[in-house]
Amino acid sequence: MGKLPETMKAIAVTAYGDKLRVITVPVPKPGINEVLVHVRASGFCSTDTHLLQGRQPLGTLPRVLGHETAGDIVELGPYVDDRWKIGDRVSLTVDVTCGACRFCRTGQTQLCKNMKRMGFERDGGHAEYVAVPTTNLVKVPETITYEQACILPDAVACTYHSIMAQGKLGMGQTIAILGAGGLGVHGVQIARQAGARVIATGRRPERLQAAEKYGAIAVNTNTQSLEDVVNEMTRGEGVDVVMDNIGNNASIKQGLGILRPGGKFLVVAYMEENFAVPAIPLFSKEFELIGCRASTRQDLVDVVRYVEEGVIEPVIGAYFDLEEVDQAVECLENGQMIGRIVFTRKEHYS
Numbered sequence: 433m434g435k436l437p438e439t440m441k442a443i444a445v446t447a448y449g450d451k452l453r454v455i456t457v458p459v460p461k462p463g464i465n466e467v468l469v470h471v472r473a474s475g476f477c478s479t480d481t482h483l484l485q486g487r488q489p490l491g492t493l494p495r496v497l498g499h500e501t502a503g504d505i506v507e508l509g510p511y512v513d514d515r516w517k518i519g520d521r522v523s524l525t526v527d528v529t530c531g532a533c534r535f536c537r538t539g540q541t542q543l544c545k546n547m548k549r550m551g552f553e554r555d556g557g558h559a560e561y562v563a564v565p566t567t568n569l570v571k572v573p574e575t576i577t578y579e580q581a582c583i584l585p586d587a588v589a590c591t592y593h594s595i596m597a598q599g600k601l602g603m604g605q606t607i608a609i610l611g612a613g614g615l616g617v618h619g620v621q622i623a624r625q626a627g628a629r630v631i632a633t634g635r636r637p638e639r640l641q642a643a644e645k646y647g648a649i650a651v652n653t654n655t656q657s658l659e660d661v662v663n664e665m666t667r668g669e670g671v672d673v674v675m676d677n678i679g680n681n682a683s684i685k686q687g688l689g690i691l692r693p694g695g696k697f698l699v700v701a702y703m704e705e706n707f708a709v710p711a712i713p714l715f716s717k718e719f720e721l722i723g724c725r726a727s728t729r730q731d732l733v734d735v736v737r738y739v740e741e742g743v744i745e746p747v748i749g750a751y752f753d754l755e756e757v758d759q760a761v762e763c764l765e766n767g768q769m770i771g772r773i774v775f776t777r778k779e780h781y782s
């Protein structure tokens with residue numbers, strides 16, 4: 433490994449409501465118990481475009497985005513213990529947590545009171561290098577590509593956390609996954625592995641075909657009645673769990689309309705500022721509305737192993753260089769690809 437450069441390219445928010453820009457910034461220095469990671473791939477999430485619009489405060493700008501990151505350790509900061517060495521292949525959990533609050537102490541790191549997230553309150557992985565605490569590192573075996581590894585912390589681990597930890601989905605149950613995009617296509621696989629029956633909704637035939645390939649009953653809501661499919665599959669009872677990857681008032685209405693009494697509605701997306709929830713069905717059917725935020729470090733450890741063992745297949749729809757951020761945004765917005773968009777270097781496209 434030669435000497436590290438002084439500066440690097442990164443995709444950043446420079447002003448809210450502007451566009452995502454490629455800027456040149458200093459290569460970060462790893463702090464105490466941190467390492468510097470040479471980023472080999474980073475996943476592009478629709479949250480990145482929400483952040484551009486200022487939907488969550490990012491602290492001082494410019495802020496380098498990117499909360500789905502994989503790469504190699506190239507430098508160790510002070511006091512890094514000997515579990516980590518230069519050259520290790522790693523994927524990074526999103527939440528940088530304090531380790532001391534009630535939620536950290538009880539393993540609910542996704543609720544840490546003092547968290548600073550990669551690509552939100554601190555600089556993230558849409559860059560050539562990123563500094564990160566060792567507590568955020570999960571080792572990745574050679575059999576998993578960097579492009580696959582980078583989407584595991586969010587698109588896969590968050591979906592896993594939502595369905596298993598929050599939804600408590602189990603054998604023989606039925607789940608409806610509203611929106612078969614980057615999260616949904618992994619949700620189908622996870623739910624099938626959990627022994628559940630899966631209904632996945634969407635409007636784009638290619639995405640529905642992908643959901644079917646992984647074992648879902650696909651419903652094109654442009655042309656089919658979701659209620660009819662649910663009634664037939666569940667003998668009129670309704671589904672046990674709804675995972676809502678759309679997050680608008682129409683999807684809430686649709687999801688609650690097919691949920692069985694006592695069923696769980698997983699709030700994974702938030703396109704609206706407020707949701708309109710019909711009060712009487714919520715009351716009389718004892719629906720559970722459950723927020724699903726991110727994932728724990730153990731969730732990432734788990735999904736890395738599932739991918740290694742072939743239980744889950746990370747689905748990547750498009751590859752772009754960091755410099756091609758405009759094309760990546762266009763691709764994200766037209767929603768035609770299946771699975772996740774990944775920033776990587778040209779030589780890694782596969």
Ligand SMILES: [Zn+2]
Pocket residue numbers: 477478479480499586
């Ligand atoms: Zn995300």
Ligand SMILES: [Zn+2]
Pocket residue numbers: 529530531532533534535536537543544545546547
């Ligand atoms: Zn904490």
